[in-house]
Amino acid sequence: MASTSIAIAYDCLYPFTTGGGERQYRGFAEALVDEGRRVDYLTARQWDDQSPAATERFRVVPVTGRLNLHDADGVRRTPAALAFAWGLFRALVRRRRAYDAVIVSGLPVLNVFAARAALAGSGTKIVVDYLEVWGRRQWIEYAGRMTGGLAWMLQRLAIAVTPIATCHSQLTARRLRSEGLRSEPLVSPGLIDAGPATDRVSPAARPPYVVYAGRHIPDKRVESLPAAVESARKRVPDLRLVILGNGPSTPAVAQATHGRDWITMPGFVSEDRLHELMGEAACLVNPSRREGYGLVVVEASAYGTPVVLVADEGNAATELITADTNGFVASSADADDLADAIVRAVEGGLPLRARTREWYEDAVRTRTITRTVGNILTALDRAHPDSSRGTVDDRKETAA
Known part of the structure; x- marks a missing residue:
């Protein structure tokens, strides 16, 4: 032009x-x-x-x-x-x-x-x-x-x-x-x-944790995460949850975390801390009902961190997920459905993290x-x- x-x-x-x-x-x-x-x-x-x-x-x-x-x-x-x-x-x-x-x-x-x-x-x-x-x-x-x-x-x-x-x-x-x-x-x-976030894929931190990163608004359904991770803990007893960000729904999210000492809510964190948390998470979970693209899938995949999303008619981010390659899509935001996808991502371990990183390396050339x-x-x-x-x-x- x-x-x-x-x-x-x-x-x-x-x-x-x-x-x-x-x-x-x-x-x-x-x-x-x-x-x-x-x-x-x-x-x-x-x-x-x-x-x-x-x-x-x-x-x-x-x-x-x-x-x-x-x-x-x-x-x-x-x-x-x-x-x-x-x-x-x-x-x-x-x-x-x-x-x-x-x-x-x-x-x-x-x-x-x-x-x-x-x-x-x-x-x-x-x-x-x-x-x-x-x-x-x-x-x-x-x-x-x-x-x-x-x-x-x-x-x-x-x-x-x-x-x-x-x-x-x-x-x-x-x-x-x-x-x-x-x-x-x-x-x-x-x-x-952006280019690669890291040169190699590392194992997830021990004990393992699930991370959410983003705004707290009703469409994100962040308050559904405590119950889902609690259900996942029946199969992964030491699993923890880290909820980043804040927003209008933060009071409801905080109420849902009450009495669960395996959950932390640090709010917004520094870039360095964000990179650390994303890179060491067993998986990133975003239960949003709507996304126009899903940049968080790409950002997590750069670290080899698989992503769990929820199927919904307004969630375009699911187009970026290939099951058992860079994450999983839960059939609903129901605690047990979401927990099943989380457990699969956590138990996928280093092989799944390596496949997730391979997905990113292809995407960073073509997408x-x-x-x-x-x-x-x-x-x-x-x-x-x-x-x-x-x-x-x-x-x-x-x-x-």
Whole structure:
């Protein structure tokens, strides 16, 4: 593709916030820079003092001030989504001919309408990246009948007007088609953006422990883990549980751990400690009911640590698991079902850990974020084969 300037629009920026989407879009920005593109990252302000622009390989452009993105239950707040969409619209109107392409996250969905309206008639190509796509029932469960129903209708409309759609699982691709996408979605090969975490696979720590790493929100079902590991302890008596992270569901998780002295909840830990805990765990367990990709599977596999997930219609991470190769998928989050998968992972021992690492070594060659970005550039090339804006001369700050 001949273009030289691309914008990425998402309301969070890693490492100021630490979810999978943040890491993905940062990876996009860095991979695009590696491809010789100038990149602006349009986001909400998440820092108190000096802008991170001077330390980044890409330019960080705050289009709004700091936003309170989630309510006490971990649900995205509508006022924050509206504020970011309005800020994005204004920023893109001011620079409507500055970019050859804009990659906009479809979450929140208002971003799509902001980009389409601001760039109408400009010739700038728009790629909408869908981290997840939900059906009407899931939206209502997440945000209530009125807000959830409206969000579902807006999602359908956004999908209908999406020119180029990208996603990261076959599950999301199927949902895009069923919700009205008029073109074929571009399904990425993967989102791996790091090399091997270790040179060799080590045995799990003794006594063995299961680890959970992530936010504590209702969809993650973290509170189901104590009962599941307690059931697993009938066959692995010295098994322990380490629950990392925190969030709105932490009180419920803490209540579920009461009286079980084989459980620790250290909250968020340092990077060094996280690497140690991930690398020495007998397995990583994520009982989430929904995942758009499942980066945690890749991260654990880098250490040779097998992963246990739960089968669910909204859990795309299960696409990354090959049974008895890099983990297992439990049939449900019921304690006994989850315990059975955990025991199989623990008893798999060093041979399973070696197979898990082999899975990762193949994935790190074939399922990379670099390949995904390359596919996006190819799609833009096909959609826009003869047009280039050349260099971007006006790169003034567009902070709100």
